[in-house]
Amino acid sequence: MKIFYFEFLKLRKKSRGWIGPILVFVLIMTAFPLTVEFLNEDLDQAFFSVLWIALMLVMMLATEDIFLEDYNDGSLEQLALKNQSLALILGTKIFIYWMLIGVPISFIGSFYGFGITRSFDLGLNILPILLVTSYIFLNVFSFGNALSLTKGSVLGTLITMPLVLPLLVVLGKVVISINIGLNYFGFLALLLGILSIIIVVIPLIISFIIRAHLE
Amino acid sequence: MKTIVKATNLSYKINEKKLFQNISFDVDAGSALHIKGGNGTGKTTLLRMILGISKPTRGSIESFAYKDICFTGHKNALKQYLTVEDNLILLSLNTHINLDKYLTDLDLHNSLDVTVANLSFGQQKKLALLRVFLNDSDLIILDEPCVGLDSNSQQILCFFINEELKKDKCIIFSSHIRLDIEANILNLDKL
Numbered sequence: 001m002k003i004f005y006f007e008f009l010k011l012r013k014k015s016r017g018w019i020g021p022i023l024v025f026v027l028i029m030t031a032f033p034l035t036v037e038f039l040n041e042d043l044d045q046a047f048f049s050v051l052w053i054a055l056m057l058v059m060m061l062a063t064e065d066i067f068l069e070d071y072n073d074g075s076l077e078q079l080a081l082k083n084q085s086l087a088l089i090l091g092t093k094i095f096i097y098w099m100l101i102g103v104p105i106s107f108i109g110s111f112y113g114f115g116i117t118r119s120f121d122l123g124l125n126i127l128p129i130l131l132v133t134s135y136i137f138l139n140v141f142s143f144g145n146a147l148s149l150t151k152g153s154v155l156g157t158l159i160t161m162p163l164v165l166p167l168l169v170v171l172g173k174v175v176i177s178i179n180i181g182l183n184y185f186g187f188l189a190l191l192l193g194i195l196s197i198i199i200v201v202i203p204l205i206i207s208f209i210i211r212a213h214l215e
Numbered sequence: 216m217k218t219i220v221k222a223t224n225l226s227y228k229i230n231e232k233k234l235f236q237n238i239s240f241d242v243d244a245g246s247a248l249h250i251k252g253g254n255g256t257g258k259t260t261l262l263r264m265i266l267g268i269s270k271p272t273r274g275s276i277e278s279f280a281y282k283d284i285c286f287t288g289h290k291n292a293l294k295q296y297l298t299v300e301d302n303l304i305l306l307s308l309n310t311h312i313n314l315d316k317y318l319t320d321l322d323l324h325n326s327l328d329v330t331v332a333n334l335s336f337g338q339q340k341k342l343a344l345l346r347v348f349l350n351d352s353d354l355i356i357l358d359e360p361c362v363g364l365d366s367n368s369q370q371i372l373c374f375f376i377n378e379e380l381k382k383d384k385c386i387i388f389s390s391h392i393r394l395d396i397e398a399n400i401l402n403l404d405k406l
Contacts, residue, residue: 002307006304006305009297009301009304009305010294010297010305013294013296013297013301014296072290073290073291073292073293073294073295074288074289074290074291074292075292075294077268077286077288077290077292078286078292080268081266081267081268081283081284081286082283083282083283211268214268215268215269215270
């Protein structure tokens with residue numbers, strides 16, 4: 001619980017770290033209808049593509065310096081010395097990022113879905129998908145940033161980008177299912193399955209990578 | 216006396232350059248080890264091996280400490296954008312019974328609401344050393360703890376270390392400055 005509180009305190013005081021990505025997301029989602037045509041009736045056709053790509057880009061942005069600051073100031077070194085599991089600490093850190101960035105963005109995304117498609121059900125249906133997907137993205141991009149900790153975040157993003165592309169395919173199928181009224185819970189279960197593996201495996205891998213960087 | 220750190224035939228090579236080889240030492244509870252040597256002789260590397268962060272090229276090192284190791288190194292592990300008080304919360308020291316005493320001794324008691332970025336280098340070092348002064352460890356490792364400290368703070372640190380030794384704690388430190396601490400000396404220059 002202490003780690004949870006400490007990470008929350010740090011991120012709360014470093015507001016640019018979490019407000020920035022949320023504002024970028026709002027900006028993209030607001031600018032999108034303006035660039036097509038404000039009253040275009042087919043706006044919702046392209047909406048979901050923009051939504052998923054915006055979500056991916058913003059999660060990428062949010063994890064840009066997730067470990068870098070702690071690495072530079074020596075905090076990661078101190079964490080590695082604790083008897084507590086480093087993987088657990090890092091997993092908690094990613095979870096806090098999701099709470100402060102992923103969750104608000106999911107609600108905002110759902111709200112935009114409702115606004116643009118004018119369908120309350122659709123807006124509500126994409127909320128769990130957004131919540132799960134944002135958490136998966138955060139984990140994957142955190143892994144990339146750990147890999148390129150001392151080499152800049154662009155390299156890490158390039159390495160991990162191929163990992164999230166299949167996810168975009170699944171997200172496309174989800175939207176088709178929702179639009180034609182099919183049951184989309186199978187896809188949601190698939191995403192939850194991916195998430196359940198990722199939240200265990202990725203913090204563990206990141207902890208090994210960080211120990212290697214510290215050495 | 217119980218051995219806390221045991222190193223056997225330690226060697227370390229970086230880019231084919233041998234930093235040190237075949238170092239062996241034991242550090243018991245209630246005793247201190249002062250690692251000396253010029254720049255680039257491997258003092259920090261040796262300390263990082265004791266911490267378990269770096270691995271020796273050859274040999275082995277074992278730590279028998281039960282609790283978390285207390286360590287301060289070149290990096291202070293402080294959050295520059297947080298106040299002194301927030302940093303103390305992050306270090307879980309804000310409710311420590313001796314906090315006020317050391318804040319007063321180190322002249323930090325008036326800086327609780329100051330952002331760490333606005334503290335001088337020496338003040339930041341003193342804040343980082345609070346982790347040592349308020350420690351709950353049986354093994355304390357200090358890498359150049361006196362860098363940036365004024366003479367009064369150095370005296371407080373030496374007095375504190377001597378008191379900790381009386382409590383059977385094991386202390387390993389590197390320092391260029393001669394400190395008034397009874398310690399075995401490991402001189403990496405002479406190896």
